[in-house]
Amino acid sequence: MSDSGVANAVAPAFTAAAVSRRAVGEGAWLRWALTGLALLFLAVFLVVPLVLVFREAFSKGWDVYLAALTEPDAWHAIKLTLIAAAIAVPLNVIFGIAAAWGISKFRFRGKQVLITLIDLPFAVSPVIAGLIYVLVFGSRGWLGPWLEAHDLSIIYAVPGIVLATIFVTFPFVARELIPLMQEQGVSHEEAALTLGASGWQTFRRVTLPSIKWGLLYGVILCNARAMGEFGAVSVVSGHIRGKTNTLPLHVEILYNEYQFAAAFAVASLLALLAVVTLVAKSALEFKHQRDRERSARAATRQEEL
Amino acid sequence: MMSRNRVIPGFGLSLGYATLYTSLIVFIPLAALAAEGISLGGERFWAVVSHPQAVASYTLSFGAALTAALINLVFGLLVAWVLVRYSFPGKRIADALVDLPFALPTAVAGIALTALYGRNGWFGGPLEALGLKIAYAPAGIVVALTFIGLPFVVRTVQPVLAGLERELEEAAASLGADRWQTFRRVLLPALVPALLTGFALAFARAVGEYGSVVFISGNMPYRTEITPLLIYSKLEQYDYAGASALGVMMLLFSFLLLLAINALQYWSLRRQGGG
Numbered sequence A: 001m002s003d004s005g006v007a008n009a010v011a012p013a014f015t016a017a018a019v020s021r022r023a024v025g026e027g028a029w030l031r032w033a034l035t036g037l038a039l040l041f042l043a044v045f046l047v048v049p050l051v052l053v054f055r056e057a058f059s060k061g062w063d064v065y066l067a068a069l070t071e072p073d074a075w076h077a078i079k080l081t082l083i084a085a086a087i088a089v090p091l092n093v094i095f096g097i098a099a100a101w102g103i104s105k106f107r108f109r110g111k112q113v114l115i116t117l118i119d120l121p122f123a124v125s126p127v128i129a130g131l132i133y134v135l136v137f138g139s140r141g142w143l144g145p146w147l148e149a150h151d152l153s154i155i156y157a158v159p160g161i162v163l164a165t166i167f168v169t170f171p172f173v174a175r176e177l178i179p180l181m182q183e184q185g186v187s188h189e190e191a192a193l194t195l196g197a198s199g200w201q202t203f204r205r206v207t208l209p210s211i212k213w214g215l216l217y218g219v220i221l222c223n224a225r226a227m228g229e230f231g232a233v234s235v236v237s238g239h240i241r242g243k244t245n246t247l248p249l250h251v252e253i254l255y256n257e258y259q260f261a262a263a264f265a266v267a268s269l270l271a272l273l274a275v276v277t278l279v280a281k282s283a284l285e286f287k288h289q290r291d292r293e294r295s296a297r298a299a300t301r302q303e304e305l
Numbered sequence B: 001m002m003s004r005n006r007v008i009p010g011f012g013l014s015l016g017y018a019t020l021y022t023s024l025i026v027f028i029p030l031a032a033l034a035a036e037g038i039s040l041g042g043e044r045f046w047a048v049v050s051h052p053q054a055v056a057s058y059t060l061s062f063g064a065a066l067t068a069a070l071i072n073l074v075f076g077l078l079v080a081w082v083l084v085r086y087s088f089p090g091k092r093i094a095d096a097l098v099d100l101p102f103a104l105p106t107a108v109a110g111i112a113l114t115a116l117y118g119r120n121g122w123f124g125g126p127l128e129a130l131g132l133k134i135a136y137a138p139a140g141i142v143v144a145l146t147f148i149g150l151p152f153v154v155r156t157v158q159p160v161l162a163g164l165e166r167e168l169e170e171a172a173a174s175l176g177a178d179r180w181q182t183f184r185r186v187l188l189p190a191l192v193p194a195l196l197t198g199f200a201l202a203f204a205r206a207v208g209e210y211g212s213v214v215f216i217s218g219n220m221p222y223r224t225e226i227t228p229l230l231i232y233s234k235l236e237q238y239d240y241a242g243a244s245a246l247g248v249m250m251l252l253f254s255f256l257l258l259l260a261i262n263a264l265q266y267w268s269l270r271r272q273g274g275g
Helices: A002-010 A012-023 A028-057 A061-070 A072-105 A111-123 A126-137 A144-149 A158-169 A171-184 A187-194 A199-228 A231-237 A247-256 A260-304 B002-007 B011-039 B042-049 B052-085 B091-097 B106-117 B124-129 B138-163 B166-174 B179-208 B211-217 B227-236 B240-274
Strands: none
Touching: A028 A260, A028 B052, A028 B091, A028 B106, A028 B138, A061 A072, A061 A260, A072 A111, A072 A158, A072 A171, A072 A199, A072 A247, A072 A260, A072 B011, A111 A171, A111 B011, A111 B179, A111 B240, A126 A158, A126 A231, A126 B011, A126 B179, A126 B227, A126 B240, A158 A199, A158 A231, A158 B011, A171 A199, A187 A199, A187 B002, A199 A247, A199 A260, A199 B106, A231 A247, A231 B227, A247 A260, A247 B106, A247 B211, A260 B091, A260 B106, B011 B240, B042 B240, B052 B091, B052 B138, B052 B179, B052 B227, B106 B124, B106 B138, B106 B211, B138 B179, B138 B211, B166 B179, B179 B240, B211 B227, B227 B240
16 A cells, blocks of 8 residues: 555656657657648648649740730739729728727627628628629619619629629628737727827727737738639629629639630739738738747746846 | 726727628628518519529538538548647648638639549549549539638637647546547547537538639539529529529528537637636
8 A cells, every 4th residue: 555655656757758758649650640641631632733723824835824914804804803902901901990999899789790790791602792782783783773874883893893802801800800809908098098198099009009910911811812702703793804804703714715824824823822822821920929929928027027 | 897988989980880881781782682582472482492403502512512521620630630739841831821722712723623623634534534523523513612611620620729738638648548539538529619610611611602613513403503603693694583582592501500600619618718
């Protein structure tokens, strides 16, 4: 009895280490097998398709590649894609900040309903996102006759494309900021306000610096989706070449005309955008993590003092 | 609690603007869809949504989305596990790459996967020699939807797995559990809410997906026509009411799934909070 008691008291020092190494980690071969299988899955589903886009784009040489990107319809599609993103992203940023401020700093009835509505565009099929605007603004829609009488067109025109883009990218910034600002609470803002700062000063000097990484993160994702949206924009665009074609729609037209090299050339621009997005995103995550570690270290140093 | 409202300014401005914008962009247009669907009347609504072509499209959309989400459930857990627990060269690149389906436009994914799994493709050729037809068949839709939903399970499981305390596993091991028992009895139960949330998100995304599927599916009515495509073709024939009726069905489903996801996240938060 007393013997085993002594053994139990001495043993943990080295058996615990042995146990944790043996039973909390996996054997080397299993580790390599799991890693290999995971990487194979990622390679088959992600890397190979991405590589294929660039290979097909250059399959007929540089001349065909450059010609596909510089023809007038492609240029127009690039411009329209940039315009749609340039309108949709800032509008959704303003909305995202307003919604996150309201939701995180105040208590009110119906907050959960508002959050659910903000989430809804993520859950709705892109085709339905296009359909709803056709029902409101289309020639047989709610506002159709009025728009026609005033010689305005939204569906099969640029405003419809912008609207559809706004809808599909609607939640990105708000979704990023709401949890961030909820976590941060209100104490910093309250301190600034009691020290005499105005509401705007408080927002600009206190809130904005503390949410800048989350905001930038949301903007990057919002922009990638805005430039790449296909389904919703396809429904409202009418596919008028040189007029209502965005880059993804231009890819579809070229592909359906069996101009595969040209289609992949234009697609490679969008794939490049995706790669840049991923690089920017992981750079931001890295920076954000470093900032947090640094402030955590500063906090412990202060505690020690 | 009420003092917050008095100290922090901008309650009316921020919420007023957010509510107005949400109403204009999301709520009113979705209400238009519901109104258009309802305007058909019960009998005709039912005739549209229970038409054999529509039913075939639901079966395909749900079946393919479910299969893809299940594939992502298994491999998502594997990828999350490897990224959290092991270190290997190129890990940060692999981690960043997981988000590719969020960043790559669906049309680009669609043509790339079609070229890859088509008869002359790198994968399609060898697979066809084995008698497996992927592109222009339901299997192709599953491939596209697996691509689209790939990040969800990984990204929901990763933080939970990273936050698990190693002491739990060490305790299980010191009590005599082998690694597999520890995984099944200790780790897996802790991961279930995150796994289910990721699964539901991938499923919801896959059911509505359009861009990547239209290229690879071949779009044959009754065989490879998904519900969003059926809505699209009704719209092209100016059958607004029919498109809306199917849209209402899909919207109802999305809404139910969204409620389920919120409930899952609530459950998972409570479980984490309870330790």
